[in-house]
Every structure is written in C-alpha cells, then in structure tokens.
Amino acid sequence: MKSRVKTGIGVILTAIMLFPVYWMVNVSFTKDTDMRRDPPILFPFHGTLEGYRAVIDQQMPYLGTSLLVGLGTVILTVALSAPAGYSLAKLRPRGGGALSFVLLMAQMIPGIIMAMGFYAIYLKLGVLNSAAGLVLADSTIAVPFGVLIFTAFMSGIPSELINAAEIDGAGTFRTFRSVVLPVSRNAVVTVSLFAFLWAWSDFVFATTLDGGGTRQPITLGIYHYIGNNNQQWNAIMATAVIASIPATLLLILAQRYVAAGVTAGAVKD
Numbered sequence: 001m002k003s004r005v006k007t008g009i010g011v012i013l014t015a016i017m018l019f020p021v022y023w024m025v026n027v028s029f030t031k032d033t034d035m036r037r038d039p040p041i042l043f044p045f046h047g048t049l050e051g052y053r054a055v056i057d058q059q060m061p062y063l064g065t066s067l068l069v070g071l072g073t074v075i076l077t078v079a080l081s082a083p084a085g086y087s088l089a090k091l092r093p094r095g096g097g098a099l100s101f102v103l104l105m106a107q108m109i110p111g112i113i114m115a116m117g118f119y120a121i122y123l124k125l126g127v128l129n130s131a132a133g134l135v136l137a138d139s140t141i142a143v144p145f146g147v148l149i150f151t152a153f154m155s156g157i158p159s160e161l162i163n164a165a166e167i168d169g170a171g172t173f174r175t176f177r178s179v180v181l182p183v184s185r186n187a188v189v190t191v192s193l194f195a196f197l198w199a200w201s202d203f204v205f206a207t208t209l210d211g212g213g214t215r216q217p218i219t220l221g222i223y224h225y226i227g228n229n230n231q232q233w234n235a236i237m238a239t240a241v242i243a244s245i246p247a248t249l250l251l252i253l254a255q256r257y258v259a260a261g262v263t264a265g266a267v268k269d
Contacts, residue, residue: 021244028052028237035233051238059239062221065131066200067246069217072135073199074192077142081191082184084143085150086176090162100151103144114140115208122209129213137205142195153187154180189257197247218243 027035029047088096118137119128127133157180165175181188203219210216216224222239 024237024240028234028241030234032232032234048234051232051234051236052242054232054235055238055242059218059221059225059242062216062218063242065215066217066219066243069131069134069138069202070196070199070246072131073138073142074195076135076139077146077195078188078192080139081143081146082150082181082188083176084147085187086154086180088147088151089154090157090159090180091172100148103147106140106144111141111204112208115204118205119208129210131210131215133209134199134202134205134217137209138199138202139195142191142198145194146191149191150184150187153184153190157183186257189254193250193254196250200243200247 026042026044028051029044029049030041031044031046031048031050034041034044034046087093088100093099115137118133122128122133161179161183162175165179170178200217201219202217203223206217206220207223210220218239222236222243225239226236
C-alpha cells in the first residue's frame with residue numbers, strides 16, 4: 001500500500017514538473033485565433049502546423065549554428081580535459097592538487113564576468129561574432145568540469161591495466177589512447193553530454209560575443225523571434241520544441257553511460 005502511495009505521489013509530482021513542457025507543445029499546435037480562449041484549449045484537436053513551418057523557414061540557420069558550436073565545444077573539451085584528467089589521476093604531476101583546486105574555483109566564476117573578459121580580448125583579436133569564438137568561450141566552462149570528471153573516473157582505473165601496457169612497451173600517450181580512453185568511455189560520454197548541453201543552451205556568451213554576427217545560435221534566434229513576433233506564440237513555442245529535441249534525445253541515449261561505472265568489466269575477478 002505504501003509503495004502505491006509513493007508511486008502515486010511520484011507520478012503527480014512528475015506530471016506537475018512536466019506540465020510546462022506539455023503546454024509548450026500544446027501551444028505550438030494552437031491556432032492564433034484560439035490562443036486567448038477562456039478557458040484555454042487543453043488539447044489542440046484542430047491545431048495547426050504554421051508554427052513549425054515558420055521554424056523551418058526562419059530558424060534552421062540558427063539551429064545549424066548551435067549544432068556547429070555544440071559539436072566544436074565537445075571536441076575541444078574532450079581533447080583538453082581527457083589528457084589533463086589522466087595526468088592528474090595517474091601521472092600525479094607536481095602541483096596537481098593546487099591545479100584541481102583552481103579548476104574547482106573556476107566553476108564558481110559567474111558567466112557574465114567571463115563574458116566581459118572575453119569581449120575585451122575578442123575585440124582586440126578581431127574574433128567577435130564568430131562561431132569559433134563561441135566554441136572557445138563555451139569550452140572554458142566545460143573544460144574545468146571535464147577535467148574534474150575525468151580525474152574522478154580515471155582514478156578508479158586499476159593500475160594493473162596501465163602497468164600491463166607499460167610492460168608491453170606502450171608509452172604514456174599510447175597507454176592513454178589505447179587503454180585508458182576505451183575504458184573511460186562512460187566519462188567521455190558524460191563530459192561530451194554536458195559540454196554539448198552547455199553550448200546548446202548558452203545565452204550569456206552568445207548575446208555578448210555574437211550578438212551582431214551573421215551566424216547566431218538558436219538561443220539568440222528564439223530571443224529575436226520573441227521580440228519581432230510577440231503575438232505568434234505558436235511559432236515561438238514551435239521553435240522552443242525543435243530546439244529542445246536534440247538535448248532531449250542526447251539525455252535519453254546517454255543516461256545509461258552517465259550512470260554506469262567507468263571500470264565495469266575492465267578486469268576479471
């Protein structure tokens with residue numbers, strides 16, 4: 001009986017939390033003439049696809065830019081944080097503890113402060129309003145997190161694996177590439193997922209460093225669309241639905257890797 005009550009409470013709370021998502025989808029199919037009806041329409045049986053047509057016509061370039069920035073951020077983040085995490089976890093360099101503390105402190109710096117610093121630097125370098133600039137800026141948020149995650153995951157890799165590779169003649173880089181990275185695929189997926197989500201949902205860096213560019217991410221696309229079409233809520237919500245699909249799919253596909261132990265099945269008992 002208690003388990004059923006707990007399950008019922010869990011279902012109710014989940015429904016309450018997911019209701020804004022449902023309403024976003026509902027409004028995206030609602031006709032403009034039905035938008036202000038009282039009581040509101042809970043199910044758009046006679047809905048419209050005009051909002052989604054507007055997304056395809058007007059928002060696809062923004063989605064393409066966000067995809068480019070997200071993938072670039074993932075590649076740069078993993079390329080920098082994985083070797084750094086391996087070094088801190090297994091090679092134990094001098095000053096590694098202080099570096100870990102600095103990385104932890106870097107997570108506490110407000111994004112707007114970093115955006116202002118990047119703006120001054122990018123202005124001098126002439127890289128404002130570019131996708132590459134956004135990739136670099138977003139990576140500064142993701143790399144410290146990635147290093148901490150890789151360090152924690154790789155610390156649990158049995159030393160026997162690394163020693164066996166060294167006995168077989170593998171150097172440090174070969175051991176990292178052929179032994180450590182394959183075993184750490186769950187950490188790679190975790191870091192890649194969060195790096196992509198940060199880049200995909202970023203607004204502070206985008207509006208500060210790419211506000212006047214010709215290729216802007218979807219967060220700016222939604223922002224501009226709200227300002228220019230504040231009466232076409234079905235198109236606005238359709239844009240939000242389309243923008244949330246990649247992140248939702250990634251979360252669904254990667255959840256088991258994020259939850260799994262990094263050394264599961266690495267060695268036999």
